[in-house]
């Protein structure tokens with residue numbers, strides 16, 4: 349239930365729309381078009397897509413579109429970025445097939461997966 | 466015990482209007498929230514949260530000096546280096562916080578900073594904060610936020626602010642009979658989890674308070690809330706229950722946190738939990754936005770949602786008085 353609330357943008361969208369008119373969260377005004385297949389957008393404290401599927405030997409690039417820094421870290425310590433400020437990028441090349449779970453090491457509720465086929 | 470009644474209008478620590486049975490006086494809480502923008506403050510006395518108009522409070526109660534009284538100020542989340550629309554000038558608002566502190570009728574003995582001193586853990590960001598806070602002429606005790614330990618597991622933070630600390634930066638000290646404990650809950654965070662204290666720190670804490678008399682007032686300060694405010698946004702600490710179990714024997718425990726950039730209070734038995742304003746930018750109320758990021762408010766309202774926290778301890782009183790005031 350709680351997990352759903354966190355991940356489901358739609359669930360919280362309604363209260364957001366009803367929130368006080370004067371108070372609204374800062375949104376990254378980005379003119380970026382859709383993310384390329386091997387790109388993960390870090391936006392509003394979530395990874396988009398939160399599960400990314402790529403062929404072996406793909407380089408995946410994370411780009412931070414938030415107003416706060418994030419750190420990309422694999423759960424098992426395989427890779428870890430430096431702190432990514434707004435618009436900073438981090439890339440990692442996945443040589444072998446498998447499922448790689450990662451999270452933001454300073455906002456650990458942010459979790460994602462790269463599935464390498 | 467009998468003496469306490471003289472000072473304490475509600476020594477039993479019972480919460481009025483607690484319809485949800487969770488220790489939060491919603492009526493008082495809402496009143497405080499509603500006034501937060503107009504220089505109002507919330508006070509917790511004898512376990513009961515009370516609201517007072519700023520002027521009348523400063524005029525009367527605050528001036529009643531008692532032997533053994535201790536006054537200190539908590540500031541939090543200065544995020545030096547942040548320059549996005551939610552606050553393009555965090556230097557100016559931190560300076561406004563310093564002015565506010567220097568103008569307090571009752572001068573605090575020292576300051577606590579509950580973390581996120583910097584935005585990106587850069588030396589020049591720490592330098593700027595040090596320079597600005599120097600104008601308070603006060604000793605300052607720091608605990609780190611996650612923004613202060615970004616790329617070196619907190620080595621620079623400890624070098625600058627916690628040289629004589631244990632482990633990853635925790636420590637304790639005594640002032641005027643009050644025992645202060647600074648904890649670190651922003652490191653070694655696990656995927657999917659919340660803030661973490663870790664077993665080494667918990668063991669230290671248990672040992673640190675073992676020799677203290679149960680009548681010793683305790684103040685615990687740490688960055689991430691030590692109570693579960695909103696786990697969906699990571700606003701809580703995995704092992705805080707265990708930490709608090711070591712503090713059960715004490716009659717008065719005050720827990721001061723930052724991280725969520727808004728004031729919130731909760732009273733649970735002898736423990737008063739409180740989160741402070743940021744001096745940099747506000748964040749949305751739990752669940753009231755898609756995420757917990759910086760919240761933009763109209764420029765003329767910014768200083769009404771930033772502020773400082775003034776804490777007063779009067780010997781004989783059950784709980785410490787925790788007073789928030791905005792920079793407006």
Ligand SMILES: [Cu+2]
Pocket residue numbers: 417418419452453454455458
């Ligand atoms: Cu993050």
